[in-house]
Amino acid sequence: MGYKLLTAGLILFLVAGKGLEGRSQTAEDSAFLRRLADIVLTDGKAYEDLRTLTKQVGGRLSGSPGYYKAEVWGQKAFQDAHADKVWLQECMVPHWVRGGKDSASFVAGGAGSSGGGVAGKRTGLDILTLGNSVGTGAKGIMAPVLLIHSFEELEQRKDEVKGKIVFYNYVFNPKFVETFRSYGDAVRYRVFGPSQAAKYGALAVLVRSMSHSVDNNPHTGALVYNDSFPKVPAAAVGLYDADKLADAIGRGGDVRVFLRTLARMLPDTVAHNVIGELKGSLSPEQFITVGGHLDSWDPAEGAMDDGTGCVQAIEVLRALKAAGYVPKHTIRAVLFANEENGGRGGEKYMEEAKAKGERHLFALESDAGGFTPRSFSLSLSDQQLAAAQPWIRLLQPYGVYEFAKGGGGADVEPMEKLGVVAGELRPDSQRYFDYHHSRNDVLEVVNKREMELGALNMAALIYLVDKYGWGQ
């Protein structure tokens, strides 16, 4: 557009900023949120923190050297943000290693495929071994492939599975507007598919990547073995290559897949949640937690998952302090360990809070990417949700227009067992699965301002909860 549109922009802004009314909303709150916004949008440090985390630390899977570098990075970042206290909370984490370069290909041969024009030709597949997977051994596995579209089809064809490599080609459903719904719908094939196939004698598993991106980058993620069945190697395939393999199988004839991965699980090892605190002035023994997870998958920089959540949590502390806010309750920012392949950091945080009998008002996480905020998902009663609604008018000028009844992020979800209100920032979800668990989850895909708006809305909600609580 040219320059004529500025009038529309102006009017929109005035509408968005229009008068506030309702409970727990004062001109003071409105002015404080504006001050927070000015600090985060003009003097924010989150993007520079993300730059050092992604470019100087990089990938940081639990137990990897990168994770321990990230722990050091996190402590320094909290100190630079002027946290009153910075400390480490120890926990044991799984230690899975990729072990080397993943490799896969397929060969289509035999009469049936003679028309396909690929008879005997070896075609490479861009794959990433799934987290927690066992390896194939250095020689790899070569076996006929069985194309499966659903667990129902697997049941119907279970007699064909033995000795094969099962390829789950379940498509990430584009009809869901909220992309986490597509993920919830498809991810069971990645998480449970390997053991389901092993149950019927599969030698290995390939799974179509959990994404509707327009590229061929494979998307890894954790699998969970069922100990009743043999552990078989499993890998995610890029979307173009998944289609290529499915087409070759569709042409009929013998299609054989080669898979080689050196992945293995090592004994559990020590890691830490990295925690920064702002001391409460009125009830320092009562806590509000805000966090993201520090670990990431190994092939990428973990920018969106969950570097942005970490630097946003740090920015919440920094901005509240920079704005001169003295919290009633102790506000803790937590960089959780091991969300990706175990969730041990979140469990440990809950267990220690329980053991110490800590009282927690709220536990908020950002782990859905550093995109423009739209909503907060909160584990509130209908009564509490209604009581909090007037706050929407305060947040809407900064992007959040909805409180949705729901759960917290994976790391704070355990706190719900202690009766704590848990929540998660829900930014726009359209781009998340383009990058999720993929090698293109790098700094360059993060927009500075979108991430800053997320941090700003998190700081604003923490401020409101600290000041007013949830009501009864």
Next chain:
Amino acid sequence: MGYKLLTAGLILFLVAGKGLEGRSQTAEDSAFLRRLADIVLTDGKAYEDLRTLTKQVGGRLSGSPGYYKAEVWGQKAFQDAHADKVWLQECMVPHWVRGGKDSASFVAGGAGSSGGGVAGKRTGLDILTLGNSVGTGAKGIMAPVLLIHSFEELEQRKDEVKGKIVFYNYVFNPKFVETFRSYGDAVRYRVFGPSQAAKYGALAVLVRSMSHSVDNNPHTGALVYNDSFPKVPAAAVGLYDADKLADAIGRGGDVRVFLRTLARMLPDTVAHNVIGELKGSLSPEQFITVGGHLDSWDPAEGAMDDGTGCVQAIEVLRALKAAGYVPKHTIRAVLFANEENGGRGGEKYMEEAKAKGERHLFALESDAGGFTPRSFSLSLSDQQLAAAQPWIRLLQPYGVYEFAKGGGGADVEPMEKLGVVAGELRPDSQRYFDYHHSRNDVLEVVNKREMELGALNMAALIYLVDKYGWGQ
């Protein structure tokens, strides 16, 4: 995030999809919007249309060969979308040419800057000549530079301007959450700055780019000369280089800028609005218009500005027809000519509608980028706005949660003079000015699904207006 979050995603979706009530909302409407969504999200053609427009046509400034290629592209796209009628509407447009590669640099010398360590060193500046600018001649201009931060400062220092190159270094304000506000605030230096400086004897003008991106790409755009003063050449400077130049000036001493541009304005030439129609069944002589602008700046592919608006408008026709909807009124998708440096296409469309006495119910434009939709800005009376509010419940599952009182996009704004309700899609604005009028406005910065959601919400609103009107 891992796989635990899917529960939250699930609940959110149910909340977003919760029961509809209020005027003009029937289960039939809800079901039809769902059918539209399925068509656009699973079988949409907008992204492929955008690929051919950006990669096979590319830049398409008014009067350039690219623009005429784009007219051919547009007619074919409408035919492929099964428009009932496709036609061209002729208009005269300005024909400005860049004329060759822009070039600029600065040299800091003299005693004052001896401490700066750059004395005599020539430093290149990444610039783009502003649209409609005159050139410097082949030899270029070398002159001392005057750093100016505002028009107020220009007035105070007007005696220093003669014989200098004025450098407006007004910073794009990051405090506005709605980035079009920052644009509205800063763009006057690009549009009016050159003549304001020429009024006091400036030889040329440099202006800081209208952006808060994290790169150095210059952002061009139209200037408007005041015929009372000499026409001086003007160019936009990338943000890093603007800071570099300002720093050198700040170190004191003589800083001289070299500027060379071969830009020139040629006589007006013929171009066309490209129009596709779905014939109305009940009142074919009454019209609803939806559009974007076909022209773009020359250094880029014009993906976000406004390729996405064009393919979204085409997708509106295609999806409504594919869904089997028979409109009451004639629905016209218009690819407007010359939005960027003249607005002649929009003016022509209005003039012809006026001359023919056409009755128009609504004119909607998408010219704020192919990002996830959040709002529609509409030139409605308070009464009409209130009457339309219940539609929000129908649109919210697809992203639009607000109708804001405002104007239409630049191309449909002229229709307001005929008493027509004008509107514009208001997607998330955070990334727009990273790409706007810059060489990085390319296909790769467009997310397929975000753009599709924009097209979907546009089609949904067009459907509702066609079916129910605006009320009185």
